[in-house]
Amino acid sequence: MPEPCESCRTQPIEVSVYSQAAPIPYRLCHACHQRFLGRALRPLEFFNLSAVHGPVYEWPDDYFDDEGEAYPALTEAESDALLALPSLPQLRGDVRRLVQYALVSPGPPREVSALLAEFEPWEVQQVLDERIAVYPYRLGQCLEIAAEALGPRAYHWVKHRLAHYPQADIGVFAPALARCFPVAEGEAIMLGSLSQLSEKSLMQRIHCLSPFSGNGPLDWLENQRSRIHTVSDGYGMTVALVGISWERVQRWLRLGRPLSLIALDAVVNCSTACLNPDQYRRFRLNPPRLLAPAPVAEMNRVLAQYLERDSVPRTRKAVRFIQQNWDNILKSES
Numbered sequence: 456m457p458e459p460c461e462s463c464r465t466q467p468i469e470v471s472v473y474s475q476a477a478p479i480p481y482r483l484c485h486a487c488h489q490r491f492l493g494r495a496l497r498p499l500e501f502f503n504l505s506a507v508h509g510p511v512y513e514w515p516d517d518y519f520d521d522e523g524e525a526y527p528a529l530t531e532a533e534s535d536a537l538l539a540l541p542s543l544p545q546l547r548g549d550v551r552r553l554v555q556y557a558l559v560s561p562g563p564p565r566e567v568s569a570l571l572a573e574f575e576p577w578e579v580q581q582v583l584d585e586r587i588a589v590y591p592y593r594l595g596q597c598l599e600i601a602a603e604a605l606g607p608r609a610y611h612w613v614k615h616r617l618a619h620y621p622q623a624d625i626g627v628f629a630p631a632l633a634r635c636f637p638v639a640e641g642e643a644i645m646l647g648s649l650s651q652l653s654e655k656s657l658m659q660r661i662h663c664l665s666p667f668s669g670n671g672p673l674d675w676l677e678n679q680r681s682r683i684h685t686v687s688d689g690y691g692m693t694v695a696l697v698g699i700s701w702e703r704v705q706r707w708l709r710l711g712r713p714l715s716l717i718a719l720d721a722v723v724n725c726s727t728a729c730l731n732p733d734q735y736r737r738f739r740l741n742p743p744r745l746l747a748p749a750p751v752a753e754m755n756r757v758l759a760q761y762l763e764r765d766s767v768p769r770t771r772k773a774v775r776f777i778q779q780n781w782d783n784i785l786k787s788e789s
Contacts, residue, residue, distance in 0.1 A: 462487035462500040498540035506555035571604035595627040602634035609635045626663040633666035642671045665696040683713040691720020700746040719773040726783035744786040
């Protein structure tokens, strides 16, 4: 039996389309190839292809603009009610299609995770194993699906995957380590991996701490301060997602750079929702806020005192933004 077209799933594969945006070619029948070139895939065809090749931000540049909006079709799209996008109620009870639905999204929607949680863990894991075997570059998404849908029930599956992972950089496992492992064990594995990185690599991978919460990751970062000489935006975003208290902000301001710059950036990021659809999805789902704040007047006094010691354009801009946006930063605790 010839393999079916990745888009319609009914006709055999006849064309392979190579793109810099995809690690593997789009494998299509002639009819779907023409609709693909004409940006006229029907909803179900688009869904099927996305389940293989990922969310829209991973598609070729000539298909979607920088905001993820589809460009107009170049050819007239054919209408077919049987090719409508499936709804979640239609997929309930179908573990394979639910996994596909989760793979189409930048992160597994909570509604999909809830439906997948109704299955026995081995049922979900079997489908994920099949996906990873054919499309190994989807490992990160599959791990996130397991973390969101199964949580601690996926512990042994994730541990097995981790034990057989061939690379030293285990950042792709961060969400699963945070959600599926006991807190101490998951943190120890992730922090141990980050501790082995160079300063440049740590700056690039610091976002791997963002799925974690509590004092452990921030205590570790505090102890790593002598290794940090360049404070990128990623440090502040990550610390905001982990959750930083005003008490720690004060301590880091007293300790000075680099921690003081990270603390200011973290408080700034407590006011915003990052729109990056991949690394910082948690900004949209759970907007961060400053934990255990002091009265605003007291916090303003501490920030003003800090500027007396470190007044440069970057710190002045951050403090000014914070003082103008306390309502957004504090949220429900305002």
